[in-house]
Amino acid sequence: MKKINPRDVYGETLVKLGEQNPNIVVLDADLSKSTKTYKFGERFPDRFFNMGIAEANMVSVAAGLASCGKIVFASTFAVFVPGKTYDQIRMSVAYSNMNVKLFCTHAGINVGKDGFSHQMIEDIALMRVLPNMKVFAPSDPYQAGRVAELMAEHYGPMYARVSREPMYQIYERDVLEEMEIGKSIKVREGDDITLLAHGLMLHECILAARDLEKRGISAEVIDIWSIKPLNENEIIKSVRKTGRVITVEEHSIIGGAGSAVAELIAEKGINAKFKRMGIMDVFSESGDPRDLFEKYGISKEHIVKNSMEMCSD
Amino acid sequence: MKKHVHDNELVRKLNLIATRMRKKIIEMLYRAKSGHPGGCLSAIDAIVALYFHHMRHDPKNPKDSNRDRFILSKGHAAPALYAVLAECGYFDKKELLRLREINSILQGHPANTLTPGVEVSTGSLGQGLSFAVGVALAGKLDKKDYRVYVLIGDGEAEEGQIWEAAASASHYRLDNLIAMLDRNRLQIDGTTEEIYGLEPIVERWESFGWNVLEIDGHDMKQILDALDKACSFKNGKPTMIIMNTIKGKGVSFMENNLKFHGIAPNEEEYKMAMKELEELERKLEGKK
Ligand SMILES: Cc1ncc(C[n+]2csc(CCOP(=O)(O)OP(=O)(O)O)c2C)c(N)n1
Numbered sequence: 001m002k003k004i005n006p007r008d009v010y011g012e013t014l015v016k017l018g019e020q021n022p023n024i025v026v027l028d029a030d031l032s033k034s035t036k037t038y039k040f041g042e043r044f045p046d047r048f049f050n051m052g053i054a055e056a057n058m059v060s061v062a063a064g065l066a067s068c069g070k071i072v073f074a075s076t077f078a079v080f081v082p083g084k085t086y087d088q089i090r091m092s093v094a095y096s097n098m099n100v101k102l103f104c105t106h107a108g109i110n111v112g113k114d115g116f117s118h119q120m121i122e123d124i125a126l127m128r129v130l131p132n133m134k135v136f137a138p139s140d141p142y143q144a145g146r147v148a149e150l151m152a153e154h155y156g157p158m159y160a161r162v163s164r165e166p167m168y169q170i171y172e173r174d175v176l177e178e179m180e181i182g183k184s185i186k187v188r189e190g191d192d193i194t195l196l197a198h199g200l201m202l203h204e205c206i207l208a209a210r211d212l213e214k215r216g217i218s219a220e221v222i223d224i225w226s227i228k229p230l231n232e233n234e235i236i237k238s239v240r241k242t243g244r245v246i247t248v249e250e251h252s253i254i255g256g257a258g259s260a261v262a263e264l265i266a267e268k269g270i271n272a273k274f275k276r277m278g279i280m281d282v283f284s285e286s287g288d289p290r291d292l293f294e295k296y297g298i299s300k301e302h303i304v305k306n307s308m309e310m311c312s313d
Numbered sequence: 314m315k316k317h318v319h320d321n322e323l324v325r326k327l328n329l330i331a332t333r334m335r336k337k338i339i340e341m342l343y344r345a346k347s348g349h350p351g352g353c354l355s356a357i358d359a360i361v362a363l364y365f366h367h368m369r370h371d372p373k374n375p376k377d378s379n380r381d382r383f384i385l386s387k388g389h390a391a392p393a394l395y396a397v398l399a400e401c402g403y404f405d406k407k408e409l410l411r412l413r414e415i416n417s418i419l420q421g422h423p424a425n426t427l428t429p430g431v432e433v434s435t436g437s438l439g440q441g442l443s444f445a446v447g448v449a450l451a452g453k454l455d456k457k458d459y460r461v462y463v464l465i466g467d468g469e470a471e472e473g474q475i476w477e478a479a480a481s482a483s484h485y486r487l488d489n490l491i492a493m494l495d496r497n498r499l500q501i502d503g504t505t506e507e508i509y510g511l512e513p514i515v516e517r518w519e520s521f522g523w524n525v526l527e528i529d530g531h532d533m534k535q536i537l538d539a540l541d542k543a544c545s546f547k548n549g550k551p552t553m554i555i556m557n558t559i560k561g562k563g564v565s566f567m568e569n570n571l572k573f574h575g576i577a578p579n580e581e582e583y584k585m586a587m588k589e590l591e592e593l594e595r596k597l598e599g600k601k
Pocket residue numbers: 349351352353355387389436437438439465466467468469470495497499500501560574
């Protein structure tokens with residue numbers, strides 16, 4: 001399997017979108033070389049605005065442009081947007097229902113050596129609570145591009161997060177073409193336990209499911225890249241079938257996709273064993289991404305261990 | 314661009330409208346039993362000048378892509394904007410009496426998704442100028458000749474985002490952007506100079522690359538002249554009009570009175586205020 005950087009795909013997708021639609025405008029906050037929006041900037045210098053290290057301004061400027069019919073992609077690291085700009089997103093974007101696409105990179109602890117200051121693990125929680133806001137976390141590099149396309153095609157405030165680390169290619173083209181907002185992707189069928197994940201954690205779950213199979217446990221793996229809206233039907237169906245569910249994400253266990261799933265199954269009165277895997281309400285630290293996944297309990301090995309435990313009684 | 318001689322008759326007419334708007338504002342706040350009279354009354358003359366004379370806009374076509382835009386960054390002055398929008402015909406005047414009520418199209422602070430004519434939701438101070446920068450950038454991109462007007466509170470200008478926006482507006486040479494600062498020298502906890510210190514305000518804006526005009530923000534002719542002048546600059550800079558104003562202007566006991574930043578008049582105050590404004594209205598109507 002190939003590893004590809006979702007940011008590169010995002011940058012290339014922006015160029016493609018820019019060619020198709022003159023209303024696409026892109027903003028960045030002095031990180032265009034990292035977010036790869038510079039590719040759009042090189043191709044369409046008139047429609048690319050580097051707003052400097054002034055993220056709050058960037059978000060409200062994006063709303064202003066959107067109010068004039070532009071489809072505005074604004075990118076930087078996820079720690080800064082939404083981290084530094086919650087109020088601007090809340091007022092100028094979500095409440096004002098502007099067609100602004102916050103597409104942020106360097107989400108999660110895979111950011112690695114830069115440490116907690118640069119590892120965003122609260123963004124899904126922050127964005128999920130805003131009415132009008134949709135939240136996506138692609139799990140495959142080309143899926144990141146497809147998410148950007150869907151964001152451009154549909155009106156409204158949206159937030160997407162991708163990792164700094166390259167991702168394994170999981171999907172064939174036809175799977176991506178069928179993607180729709182609010183849909184999930186069943187990556188693997190299983191009967192004993194449901195593993196729900198997004199971002200880099202999806203691949204960890206796929207690896208874990210293979211291990212589990214050798215140990216006689218059949219795991220269903222579902223990519224919940226569309227966190228809001230969530231594909232409630234598919235999740236409910238799967239959990240009803242397996243009676244066991246683990247969510248895995250590079251996000252705080254509080255407020256993320258795991259919480260969204262917990263809310264869903266509790267309200268539907270589904271009787272299932274449930275566990276959230278994520279960052280356990282602690283601050284993460286510098287380190288190699290793999291070491292961090294291991295230490296903070298979200299690596300494949302941890303998924304296997306937790307699944308075995310859940311299936312053992 | 315409109316080139317106007319702002320004659321006495323025009324000024325009288327606009328002052329009359331502003332007085333009627335002041336009455337509306339007081340009535341709305343009295344009925345709602347809450348709201349921000351001080352900042353509405355200091356800003357209303359400028360808003361009247363914009364909507365009843367200076368700006369290009371069509372209440373029947375509030376989304377016209379060529380319209381001039383007005384953004385009320387100091388969102389707590391929403392009643393002033395609502396009174397003007399209703400008077401222009403953006404929505405039924407009856408709505409004004411439902412300000413801040415449940416199921417009303419008129420929220421305590423502006424909400425563009427609910428109120429025709431409102432460009433963006435504000436109320437959290439500091440964001441409107443940035444939004445205006447985005448609108449002005451779009452105007453440049455689309456080669457449209459509309460202008461963007463934004464009204465900022467002086468206390469509001471303590472927000473860091475205002476200065477981010479100020480820097481980006483001059484960086485992108487947004488000469489289609491005109492900001493107006495309601496320099497009433499008061500915020501909530503005291504005067505701007507004791508709380509934070511905004512001076513030297515003219516030099517600050519100039520150093521950020523703006524044209525700066527300073528006027529009496531209750532002198533209708535000065536407002537109109539300054540707006541025209543702001544439109545006439547050909548130096549690629551955005552323009553800031555510092556309007557020296559009086560918080561609570563037009564109602565004697567509210568003027569320069571911190572108390573009336575965010576408290577509605579009670580019944581007695583309401584009657585007193587209306588009496589004063591009605592007298593002024595009659596004077597401007599030329600009646601005895
Ligand atoms: C970000 C933010 N902080 C605080 C407030 C609460 N607040 C409302 S009005 C106000 C004072 C505003 O002063 P100024 O901008 O001078 O307004 P004016 O005097 O024109 O009423 C404050 C602090 C707010 N609305 N937004």
